[in-house]
Amino acid sequence: MTQPDDTPSTPTLDSPPVLPTVQAPPAASRGAFDHVMEQFARDYLRDRRSSRRWSLFFRLGWLGLGLFAAWSVYSENTHNSVPTGPHTALVELRGEIAVGSEASAEVLLSGLKSAFEDQGAQAVVVRINSPGGSPVQSGIVYDEIRRLKDKHKKKVYAVVEESAASGAYYIAVAADEIYVDKASIVGSIGVLMDGFGFDEVMKKVGVERRLLTAGSNKGMLDPFSPENPQQRAHAQAMLDQIHRQFIDTVKQGRGERLKETPDTFSGLFWNGEEAVKQGLADGLGSLDYVAREVIKAEEIIDYTARENVAERLAKRFGAAVGEGAARSLRAMPSLN
Missing domain, CATH: 3.90.226.10 (2-enoyl-CoA Hydratase; Chain A, domain 1)
Structure with missing residues (x-):
């Protein structure tokens, strides 16, 4: 009696492999997924446009500040450079x-x-x-x-x-x-030369002054003594x-x-x-x-x-930029 052969048959050009059947999602689920992806794409494009606008704004702002600084220096020094x-x-x-x-x-x-x-x-x-x-x-x-x-x-x-x-x-x-x-x-x-004397007030409230100096007159005119x-x-x-x-x-x-x-x-x-x-x-x-x-x-x-x-303005901008850079550096990971 012949035993059945469990070895899978080798596929040929005449008989393509059989792929597993994937069941399509219901129409309602597919519509919700498409809506979410469409909303994500819109939000992403909006953020990119906003980022480009702010980048352009800051570039133009710094350019304007530079031109204004050059104009201010020129206008203030005109009387030194032009014969009067x-x-x-x-x-x-x-x-x-x-x-x-x-x-x-x-x-x-x-x-x-x-x-x-x-x-x-x-x-x-x-x-x-x-x-x-x-x-x-x-x-x-x-x-x-x-x-x-x-x-x-x-x-x-x-x-x-x-x-x-x-x-x-x-x-x-x-x-x-x-x-x-x-x-x-x-x-x-x-x-x-003015100042105040608080030693009597300190006595009344029970506060003791403890002043250490190297030099007998180093604490000269100390308001608490x-x-x-x-x-x-x-x-x-x-x-x-x-x-x-x-x-x-x-x-x-x-x-x-x-x-x-x-x-x-x-x-x-x-x-x-x-x-x-x-x-x-x-x-x-x-x-x-x-x-x-x-x-x-x-x-x-x-x-x-x-x-x-x-x-x-340059000093204020410089201080603000420096503070922001310091915060960024503190937040960055380090190799130490």
Whole structure:
């Protein structure tokens, strides 16, 4: 009896292999699948278009910022590159005189040097609206104005708007003449060092001050420790010395025009009208008056060194980009 052969037959060209039958999904399921895929494709294309738009926007934005920066630098430096006729050179002194401010010695000297070096500048006007500030910064500007005057043989005029007090008046006396408004605040020739003392309050609330120093005077004038008479005397002597320097500078700058009284160097200040009477100023007048009537060069060109808008925007953009890059780097995996 013949046994059945279980070996599968070899396929030939005449008999193609039989493929398993795949049952088609129901029509309802196929329609839902097609709808999902169509929605996915639409969302993907929308995201790609949005990404391209934002990429183009940022590229155009950076291009615009670059063009604006170039235009700003060019427009602000035009007066230095284009020959000018006879004019009055202006340098502004505004705000607190301090390192890093718009009234720092670095900023003021940049404008002053440009003003003095321009052959068309008949004289230099420093327009002042400042309550004062650092005696060091004020002294640097005072000395440099006197040096530039001697080097370029040009006169300097100070025009006070709201105030020229303390360190601002220190700078003003470097000018050949000082003009004020009748209501300007002028003077305050003095030096101060202020602070607070909290040691009694700390005793009342039961707080103990623990201050460690290497050097017996390293904690000098610490507001949380009792006042030390020797340290106070030392600080007062230092202030008196700076005050004497201030007084000598005013006397040197004003000369015989100064009508000194017991209050002149007491730290008091006066309005412009009284300042003229005391010889702290030479007359009443605005910037336009000085340019027109005193210098005889009515055209005014501003040489004040300023941070332009483009530079400020670039710094802000740079800070934002740097912060974003730092966040990205922190989020990235590393090989360490």
